[in-house]
Each structure stands twice: as structure tokens, then as C-alpha cells.
Amino acid sequence: MSTIAVKDGTQKKGIVPTMIDAAAQAKIEIHPLRRGISLLEGSGGNIVVLTGRDGKLLIDSGFSVSKARIRDALNNLRADAITQLINTHWHVDHTDGNAWVHSAGATITAHENTKKHLSTSTRVEGWQYTFPPSPAGALPTTIFNDEHHVHQNDTSIALKYYGPAHTDSDISVLFEEADVLHVGDTWWNGIYPFIDYSTGGSIDGMIRATERNLSVITDKTIVIPGHGPVANKAALTEFRDMLSTIRNNVAALKQQGKSLSETIAANPSAVYDAKFGQFLITPAFFVTLVYAGV
Numbered sequence: 001m002s003t004i005a006v007k008d009g010t011q012k013k014g015i016v017p018t019m020i021d022a023a024a025q026a027k028i029e030i031h032p033l034r035r036g037i038s039l040l041e042g043s044g045g046n047i048v049v050l051t052g053r054d055g056k057l058l059i060d061s062g063f064s065v066s067k068a069r070i071r072d073a074l075n076n077l078r079a080d081a082i083t084q085l086i087n088t089h090w091h092v093d094h095t096d097g098n099a100w101v102h103s104a105g106a107t108i109t110a111h112e113n114t115k116k117h118l119s120t121s122t123r124v125e126g127w128q129y130t131f132p133p134s135p136a137g138a139l140p141t142t143i144f145n146d147e148h149h150v151h152q153n154d155t156s157i158a159l160k161y162y163g164p165a166h167t168d169s170d171i172s173v174l175f176e177e178a179d180v181l182h183v184g185d186t187w188w189n190g191i192y193p194f195i196d197y198s199t200g201g202s203i204d205g206m207i208r209a210t211e212r213n214l215s216v217i218t219d220k221t222i223v224i225p226g227h228g229p230v231a232n233k234a235a236l237t238e239f240r241d242m243l244s245t246i247r248n249n250v251a252a253l254k255q256q257g258k259s260l261s262e263t264i265a266a267n268p269s270a271v272y273d274a275k276f277g278q279f280l281i282t283p284a285f286f287v288t289l290v291y292a293g294v
């Protein structure tokens with residue numbers, strides 16, 4: 001089992017085992033949104049489901065340890081089969097359940113880089129974890145580079161690539177009639193986000209993705225983050241301001257010649273730590289992720 005060093009020098013369980021253990025114990029909470037769209041919370045990243053007569057469309061598949069509880073939650077919503085699965089990006093907390101969802105009948109759609117990373121052994125330095133290649137059934141079979149459109153259950157769904165952001169495989173998912181935008185892990189609502197530099201992510205890519213998200217929504221849009229509760233433009237604006245403020249603070253310190261440990265010691269995220277530093281990504285770790293990209 002991997003371990004990570006935290007700021008005070010103690011060791012704790014790595015991020016990936018921590019997420020799996022949390023999913024193994026968590027109940028799956030169902031949050032109905034609009035027009036047959038619901039959010040399932042409790043297995044890694046947020047899972048979204050669109051129900052209707054064409055069968056269920058899922059966005060992301062959580063961790064496989066949650067399979068039985070996710071199945072129960074889906075069956076409580078409506079009895080019909082899962083026919084489609086879309087992955088917002090390649091990370092394990094959004095794709096580990098792909099194999100069982102595919103076995104249940106779903107065709108998997110994702111950006112081409114999601115397929116690329118799932119197909120091979122992939123190291124994420126920030127998690128100190130190397131993922132083995134996924135089984136064939138877990139791989140997306142419909143892949144795209146820039147944009148892709150799906151129509152299911154009287155709903156038009158637009159998938160759009162961000163370019164490098166949280167990884168190099170992130171897409172947004174817009175439910176057009178419902179005015180619901182899923183932005184994947186370009187947004188962690190109320191918490192510092194992980195940024196995966198090993199597969200193309202960066203702080204500047206995160207800020208660019210957030211600016212795009214803000215430019216395509218209104219105050220009425222329901223915005224679904226990859227982690228945390230659904231929210232709106234005001235909360236996403238606060239996230240954007242947090243990202244750019246900390247980015248600029250860290251860049252200024254780095255330009256003064258400060259080392260990473262000196263930069264962490266200067267507390268460049270101090271005003272945001274009480275609100276955003278309470279989950280997996282500690283203030284010191286988030287400053288480390290920003291420092292790597294400025």
C-alpha cells in the first residue's frame with residue numbers, strides 16, 4: 001500500500017486507498033435534479049444518471065466496491081437497463097466501475113485520451129500510484145477528439161473536450177434542454193482540487209477550463225462538479241477566484257526565488273484554507289500542485 005508524506009512529517013494512507021476505503025463504507029445518496037437527471041453520491045467522483053424509456057445513461061462509474069449499492073440506487077430510480085456510459089476523464093474514481101457497467105449492457109464513450117490512459121499502465125505521481133491497464137470491457141469504444149453528441153431519452157447531450165485541464169482527457173457534458181452542465185473534475189465544489197500533472201493537467205489549464213465553464217452558463221444553470229455538491233454560477237465563480245488568487249500568490253513567491261518548502265511556509269493559500277482545505281487535498285499539497293505549474 002502506498003503512503004504519502006504530509007506536512008507535519010507523519011505518514012498516512014495514500015489517496016487512492018483512502019478513496020476506495022471511503023467508497024467501500026459509504027451509502028449511495030440519490031439527488032434528483034431536473035428532467036430525469038439525478039446525481040448519485042458516495043463512490044469516488046459524482047455519478048450522474050439520466051433515466052427514460054431508452055434506458056439509463058450514466059456519467060462516470062465510481063469505484064467497483066460500490067457496485068451492489070449503485071445497482072440498488074439505479075433500480076430504485078427506474079427498472080430499465082443501463083445502455084450508455086460516458087466518462088468525464090480517465091481517473092480511477094470515475095472509471096473503476098466501467099467493467100461492470102459495460103457487462104450490464106452499456107456502450108462506453110469518452111475522449112480519446114481516456115482510452116489511451118486506461119489502455120496502458122499509467123503512473124500518477126501526485127497519488128504515488130501506478131495503475132495497471134484496465135480490462136478490455138472497461139475501455140471506451142466510442143471515442144472522440146473535440147466534440148460528440150448523444151441523443152437519449154428525449155435529451156440532447158453535448159460532449160466537449162477542454163484541452164489539458166485537470167488531466168489531458170477532461171470533457172464537459174451539457175444536458176441541453178435541462179440546462180444542466182457537468183464539468184467533471186475541472187471543479188471540486190468547496191474543496192481544493194487535485195491536478196494531475198502526470199497526464200497533462202496544470203493549474204493554468206484548470207483556470208482556463210473554469211473560465212470556459214463560466215462563459216457558457218447562466219444563473220439558472222445547474223452545475224455538477226466532479227466532487228462535492230451540485231451548485232451554481234456563484235459557487236463556480238468563487239472557485240475561479242480561489243484558483244487565480246492562489247496561483248498568483250504562489251507565482252510571486254516562486255519568482256522571488258523561494259523554494260517549494262519556503263513557499264508552503266509563506267501560506268499563500270491562507271485565506272482559503274478554512275473553507276477549501278478540509279478534504280483529501282490539504283493546503284500544503286494544493287500549494288505544491290500550483291507551484292509545479294507556475
Ligand SMILES: [Zn+2]
Pocket residue numbers: 089091166185226
Ligand atoms: Zn480526476
